Amino acid sequence: MPQPISFDLPPTLDVQALRASCSRCSMHQLCLPMGLGEADMDRLDQIIGRRRKVPRDTILYRMSDPFVNLYAIRLGHFKTSQIDPAGEQRITGFQMNGELLGMDAISTDHHHCEAVALEDSEVCEIPFARLEELFSHIPTLLHHFHRMMSQEITREQSVMLLLGNMRADQRFAAFLVNLGSRYAARGYSATQFQLRMSREDIANYLGLTIESISRLINKFKKQGLMHVRNREVVLLDHAMLKAMAAGTETCR
Amino acid sequence: MPQPISFDLPPTLDVQALRASCSRCSMHQLCLPMGLGEADMDRLDQIIGRRRKVPRDTILYRMSDPFVNLYAIRLGHFKTSQIDPAGEQRITGFQMNGELLGMDAISTDHHHCEAVALEDSEVCEIPFARLEELFSHIPTLLHHFHRMMSQEITREQSVMLLLGNMRADQRFAAFLVNLGSRYAARGYSATQFQLRMSREDIANYLGLTIESISRLINKFKKQGLMHVRNREVVLLDHAMLKAMAAGTETCR
DNA sequence: CGTTCTTTTGATGATGCTCAACTGGGGTGG
DNA sequence: CCACCCCAGTTGAGCATCATCAAAAGAACG
Numbered sequence: 001m002p003q004p005i006s007f008d009l010p011p012t013l014d015v016q017a018l019r020a021s022c023s024r025c026s027m028h029q030l031c032l033p034m035g036l037g038e039a040d041m042d043r044l045d046q047i048i049g050r051r052r053k054v055p056r057d058t059i060l061y062r063m064s065d066p067f068v069n070l071y072a073i074r075l076g077h078f079k080t081s082q083i084d085p086a087g088e089q090r091i092t093g094f095q096m097n098g099e100l101l102g103m104d105a106i107s108t109d110h111h112h113c114e115a116v117a118l119e120d121s122e123v124c125e126i127p128f129a130r131l132e133e134l135f136s137h138i139p140t141l142l143h144h145f146h147r148m149m150s151q152e153i154t155r156e157q158s159v160m161l162l163l164g165n166m167r168a169d170q171r172f173a174a175f176l177v178n179l180g181s182r183y184a185a186r187g188y189s190a191t192q193f194q195l196r197m198s199r200e201d202i203a204n205y206l207g208l209t210i211e212s213i214s215r216l217i218n219k220f221k222k223q224g225l226m227h228v229r230n231r232e233v234v235l236l237d238h239a240m241l242k243a244m245a246a247g248t249e250t251c252r
Numbered sequence: 253m254p255q256p257i258s259f260d261l262p263p264t265l266d267v268q269a270l271r272a273s274c275s276r277c278s279m280h281q282l283c284l285p286m287g288l289g290e291a292d293m294d295r296l297d298q299i300i301g302r303r304r305k306v307p308r309d310t311i312l313y314r315m316s317d318p319f320v321n322l323y324a325i326r327l328g329h330f331k332t333s334q335i336d337p338a339g340e341q342r343i344t345g346f347q348m349n350g351e352l353l354g355m356d357a358i359s360t361d362h363h364h365c366e367a368v369a370l371e372d373s374e375v376c377e378i379p380f381a382r383l384e385e386l387f388s389h390i391p392t393l394l395h396h397f398h399r400m401m402s403q404e405i406t407r408e409q410s411v412m413l414l415l416g417n418m419r420a421d422q423r424f425a426a427f428l429v430n431l432g433s434r435y436a437a438r439g440y441s442a443t444q445f446q447l448r449m450s451r452e453d454i455a456n457y458l459g460l461t462i463e464s465i466s467r468l469i470n471k472f473k474k475q476g477l478m479h480v481r482n483r484e485v486v487l488l489d490h491a492m493l494k495a496m497a498a499g500t501e502t503c504r
Numbered sequence: 505c506g507t508t509c510t511t512t513t514g515a516t517g518a519t520g521c522t523c524a525a526c527t528g529g530g531g532t533g534g
Numbered sequence: 535c536c537a538c539c540c541c542a543g544t545t546g547a548g549c550a551t552c553a554t555c556a557a558a559a560g561a562a563c564g
Contacts, residue, residue: 084413085426086499092409104409106402112409132395136388143384149401150358156408157344157356157364161336163415164459168552174337199511207416209553214512230511230561247338420520451543461521466544482529482543 030098047130060115067105076121077196080113091205118196174245191235282350299382312367319357328373329448332365343457370448426497443487
């Protein structure tokens with residue numbers, strides 16, 4: 001539910017605080033400004049409209065909304081979903097801070113998926129038209145942007161492999177290991193973290209049912225692969241989980 | 253098997269003939285030069301190294317080859333495949349003329365998949381570093397390139413939906429309809445075409461077995477949805493196939 | 505403390521895989 | 535020319551995996 005607006009702070013101060021600043025953002029090593037000098041980072045800052053708070057369960061953009069901005073996640077987690085041909089909501093990915101939302105919308109000028117915050121989050125709005133203008137002046141920025149788009153392509157390829165071949169236990173193991181490594185890249189623990197998404201979201205994303213996820217969690221627990229308490233997860237046998245994801249170890 | 257090299261033509265003439273020319277290519281409405289004027293098309297031509305023949309079953313590039321070029325398919329068909337964690341070859345897509353190969357390699361400077369010609373084909377080699385230089389001078393080209401990368405992202409998303417949810421008959425119907433619409437975009441029949449790939453490739457791509465594909469073909473035939481003779485296909489009830497792909501019609 | 509939503513657990517069944525045998529077309533060599 | 539082989543594709547029987555349905559148990563929230 002929306003918070004009441006507070007009137008007791010001078011609005012100018014708020015606007016200042018809301019202005020994005022890549023150089024002071026902890027994510028600038030992973031995010032769009034990666035590898036830029038101070039001067040170029042400032043130029044990027046100038047086009048980034050504003051920092052925007054996105055409360056939990058809020059829709060950042062909907063399917064077929066006109067495409068204006070990319071969004072860099074400054075803080076928090078999102079899920080992206082599409083409506084499949086049969087009319088069902090299907091989750092295509094989970095995104096965390098430092099990642100970019102909306103790249104699939106470039107091709108048609110309309111969003112192909114819907115993005116929802118999994119917790120109270122913050123994004124930087126990046127007007128794409130202005131970003132493209134900037135590219136001709138900052139080749140480094142352009143190149144890194146291409147890397148990020150390409151990375152999204154390879155990410156989706158690995159999901160394709162997962163959904164096309166792997167069995168339920170492999171999928172779930174791969175999911176956990178993937179989350180862990182992304183947290184590790186952000187300086188957090190690779191083996192101990194909180195699931196920001198519901199079991200239902202996980203199941204939906206992995207092409208399984210919520211019941212299957214529940215059973216898998218139980219099986220993994222019994223085998224000493226992990227601890228789970230509600231959404232708190234500890235990966236106890238990371239090596240084994242990786243091997244299972246790779247299909248070299250099977251889970252009895 | 254490789255053809256013997258012919259020595260009875262002046263090599264200079266060959267080189268001329270092999271030079272790419274976007275303006276004279278029938279694919280320039282779909283491919284990279286879309287929307288460019290003559291002058292800009294010439295500049296693009298200048299960086300495109302050469303037109304290269306790729307005989308059937310030839311590997312255009314392998315996984316983890318260093319990334320130098322993108323390839324625009326001028327003629328023919330390709331498949332791209334990856335080795336999955338379990339060590340199996342898995343097909344991630346089928347590409348036809350006017351489409352771009354290699355975009356997934358940008359992120360790491362190495363190819364993530366292998367591309368093989370399904371028939372005798374021709375590609376244009378596009379040195380990516382030089383293409384990126386050109387972008388700062390031709391914004392239209394840059395924008396269209398972004399659209400193509402974005403399109404690849406949405407293509408993969410739809411495969412994710414297919415592999416994650418759809419049942420075997422839906423997958424196969426979707427596969428056929430998709431091929432048809434791509435042929436239609438190239439001025440060919442949407443309902444009558446030749447499969448360039450083996451049953452095995454189709455099965456692999458759709459996350460099914462070759463036996464399932466065989467049974468599906470039979471079922472579709474019996475229901476009067478299509479004719480199949482070897483690799484020759486006629487879609488008889490296109491509407492029904494589309495409905496099946498969408499899941500609104502079920503196949504008894 | 506009840507209500508509601510999420511998660512767990514159990515029983516049953518369908519879908520599509522595995523394994524195995526068979527078919528048919530194209531090429532090769534005697 | 536025919537026998538043979540080889541490969542791609544087809545067909546059949548049995549089975550594993552995971553979905554479905556149903557119901558209970560547990561967490562979250564007012």
